[in-house]
Amino acid sequence: MTDVDFNMMPVNEARSRVWHARREAVRDVVLTRDLRLSVHVSMQALEADWRALEASPATSLHQSFDWCAAWATTHASQLLLVRGTIDRKTVFILPLELVRGRFFRTARFIGSPHSNINTGLFAADFDPLTREQLASTLIAELTTKLSRVADIVTLEKLPFDWRGVSHPLASLPAVRNQNSSFQLPLLDSFEATLAQLNAKRRRKKFRVSEKRLEALGGYEHVVATTLDERRQMLDLFFEQKAIRFKALGLPNVFQDCETLAFFHALAAVGPTGDGQPLELHAIRLRGKHEGRIVAVAGLSRKGDHVICQFGSIDDDIAADASPGELLFYLMIRKFNAEGVSLFDFGIGDQAYKRSWCTVETVQRDIVLPLTLNGRLAAWVHQLAVRLKAEIKKNKRAYAFLQRLRQRRQATGGALTGAVDDD
Template sequence: MGSMDVVELTNSQIFGGHSYVAPGSSQGALRNPEVLDPSCVSGQIRVVNPDGGPDATLYLMTDLEAVREAWTNFQSSAWSTPFQSFDWVRSWYLEGSSSPKSKPAIILGYEGNVLTFILPLGVEPFLGVKRLCWLAGDINDYNCPLVAPEFASRLTEKMAAEIWDGVAKVIGEVDVFHLTRQPEFIAGVRNPFMVKGIASSSCASHMLTLESDWKSLYRRLRSSRTRSRLRQKHAKLRREGKLQFRSVRSQAERDLVIDTVLRWKGEQLEASGDRNPFLSATLQRTIKNCSQVRQGTISLRIYGLYVDNRLIAGVIAFVGSQTFSLFVTAYDPRAFAQCSPGTLLLLKMLELSARAGLHSFDFLAGDEAYKRDWCDRTLVLKDSFWGVSMWGRVDARISHLTLKYKKILKANPTAMVLLRRINYFKVQAMAIFAAWIKSKRNSGSPKQSKAS
């Protein structure tokens, strides 16, 4: 593909900063549970290892700030995903979460005085039952524990089941475990905590294995005809004005790009009749808050493709030591759509990720056609539902049935077309109704002011 002006884009500038995960890191595990403030420990329980290995002590923490130090120190060497970063979860919680009644129930698991895992959980009321869910699970693409690599490699299913039983006992107010979008593998190792009530999620995630030789990788990914067509689109876009790819630095511009990209993505989903998760104010504010973290525990990056300083496509992504995770990407459908700016921006991100020495490009959860088109492997996501109380078992059964029929519906193209049409007309009707309400309010304002 032809050249493109790249503003402030050395590898260290694009991909530098704190890594969200360092699988197999040699850093030592966090020691001394005594650093936890005893007044902040809401409960603890000892879990006996049925396999004869070390027992575990579970500490229940209901205050996020009380676990900040333990969490942030541990995540630098633990296996996890960007969605288990302390800053991400904290921002989600402070912004209200999907349920204002969500109550943190964070479990710190120790062997002796060594922290080996963190379960970022929360209790949420739902139709009279108390569900135990992953914190920020409503906006996360991946939900899982933070686990020390050495512990993950030897944790057995029996011990994992005992730990979950201990979690229910130490929290004491759980009817049902409702754990969704859990990756089957974390850093290439099977997720050892998925042992109960397991079913495949309604979607998967998709990844591409990168190679440092970008030209060779690109030739393998795309035919000569496709590469030629993309070069032509790139050349046409350059003729429209000064073409630049930027890593967005200033906070004011970051906020603007975030708002714009989420709006474009939402419009795209609504136009196709798909559900629009980007209407969530909690998600929008969480992304903005985390984009402000410079040397913190998360590496959220914002990128844009510009023509004459006009944004025409944007990317919101997490960048780690080995993986580029594409969270949201969208383009302006009203500007140069015939030049495929979204594809050109994606291609640039793939190239820079490969040249920077990253191992994987993660398209995250979702079965969109473009993800399947670029990926070379699929990561299975799992949901786990199991009840502790009678009503919890009823809720778990309903959740399993709902998931089953959702997957049946997604597998039926005719049904999906009908559902998308219904969703599209519903969105249009809501927009018309909102406009009508607004016009009524505006028409009433002069009368009110005149009367006053």
């Protein structure tokens, strides 16, 4: 689907669209009459329906109950949980939070700054008669129910085509996000998976890494199994990443207290029925440097989908062994053997991701202005996305922007961002 310019839609126009749609066909009248939207502020009140909807493989783990609960308990933002029902059956939930900026009030996906891919939650059997009608109804209903508290609704990092399913909201006005996400399908065997890439080169790099680590006394691939181990490994990641960001002159998107608390809350959840919100993997040395961890990765697993949320390395020891690359090799091999179908490197275009991935997923931002001020906010969002996309193409301009963000952060400016800096 081609990108659509933002629709700066006032309230009256949104409502007139719904009225026009009602007149076009009886089936559209049925959908409008039966579909009801309500807004809730308590996650617990929706937990049963929420967990039932999140079971769908088409639902991102970033909209799972545990992920959103961890964010909600560590942040003070107001929740705006939009539930859609037909005949009292919950057919979708849009888990939003209200963020008050200097000029605009934005309702966005919960935890959006640290999510890699968003979908909302939709029933597997939800089949609206026309997507255009669903879009018009949603615009009008959100305008009616949220315009007193929010100027704009932003549904960011949303793929319109995900795992063979076209998104129910694909008819809403959207702009392409400045970043794509990158995935590697895991096939019947690890050999078949590597065959999608340059298998010979991959195996050679693996052998070189192993040889260099063996010269230091060897290594082991470890997975944190207890809460204490997960906490210790997570703290080590924060420490390694801070050093790395400083060395590169980049802002540290993990440094604020709320972000630290959020990831610790995720780590405390532990394994669930179909995965784990945050699983910590590492390369730990033996021999002379016994116990030294030289690479850390944080993964989230939901069913047969694994997302790499973050990673770090220790530059002081064995950097020439590429421990980060080695850890990816070992994790992918492990998950391949466990029946995982998709290893997701997350959002952000980086060379190591392209070297591993055969799939690039385009993501889009749906932006719905609810007020006159929201129309200005939508224009600002559109302009910002396009500017970011252009800046990323210019290495010199991108480096200057990163230095500017780092200086702002050093002087106390509030900065948050996705796991891969946007």
